[in-house]
Amino acid sequence: MSVTLTITKTKVAILELSRPEKHNAFDDSVINELIQCIEHANSLDIRALIFKTQGKHFSAGADLGWMKSMANNNFEENVADSAQLAKLMSVLATSPHPTLCLVQGAAFGGALGLIACCDIAVATPDAKFCLSEVKLGLIPAVISPYVIKAIGERQARRYFLTAEVFKAQQALALGLIHDISDDLAKSEQYFIDTLLNNGPKAVQSAKALINEVANKEIDEPLIAHTASRIAQIRVSPEGQEGLSAFFEKRAPSWQNAAKQ
Structure with missing residues (x-):
């Protein structure tokens, strides 16, 4: 091998x-x-x-x-x-x-x-x-x-x-x-x-977003799609954890997991 x-x-x-x-x-x-x-x-x-x-x-x-x-x-x-x-x-x-x-x-x-x-x-x-x-x-x-x-x-x-x-x-x-x-x-x-410092699902979603948006014409469907994508991630468990951690001035769960 x-x-x-x-x-x-x-x-x-x-x-x-x-x-x-x-x-x-x-x-x-x-x-x-x-x-x-x-x-x-x-x-x-x-x-x-x-x-x-x-x-x-x-x-x-x-x-x-x-x-x-x-x-x-x-x-x-x-x-x-x-x-x-x-x-x-x-x-x-x-x-x-x-x-x-x-x-x-x-x-x-x-x-x-x-x-x-x-x-x-x-x-x-x-x-x-x-x-x-x-x-x-x-x-x-x-x-x-x-x-x-x-x-x-x-x-x-x-x-x-x-x-x-x-x-x-x-x-x-x-x-x-x-x-x-x-x-x-x-x-x-x-x-x-x-990379481990960032939300794992957010990183994957960000990568997928690049493929969805790159070289596309900026039109109404694309604008609507990007609005939907940010809304989806905001209400996701990881998005909620990340926002809560930020406002509570603590490390998000994925950072603690990476240190274990």
Whole structure:
């Protein structure tokens, strides 16, 4: 097994890919392992999902041996393989839990899709990124919806076509990552503590709200929907507890639970 899923006592899922000898490149087996672990995590009552890898590099993208074998497959077999990669991106992007991606070293090709699928991404200062597909005569098709959402169409027009390598500072400017950190473990703990400080159902609802509102026209139905959403959360048990705690100047129940 190249993938492990660990649940901490604070109900945080740690998903780790350990294939450093292959620079954490993924093949069909790794993709299936990741899908199974993420789907399992998505079904659990947890507070966050952390995605990280072991070794010097985050991920080189698709494994070269796997790519070579796919080149010998027919169109239908290639569609089936690509569908599994598409499923991996989808189950990560649609996780109901807040997701954090920690990036070190090189992140090439499909690895950028994994980063873009996560809610929050932090990279080391020496991290390097590349949408390298066109160098091989390919295109970043499966990851394109997620990467374009992250960096925008205008920037995708450059980096999809040039396959330039860009550094962490540029990834930050593009919106692919949110922060640059010399200490990923410290950043991981910071975001875990920050997320655990917030109402668990509110965090999930806030994430769902983004998907419901993003890129939608601001019209009467959307306005009515958002009014309904805030009303629902206000009268919910968690919303009532949060408001009561605020006015009573005490910690809400979920903060006390996170400390136990």
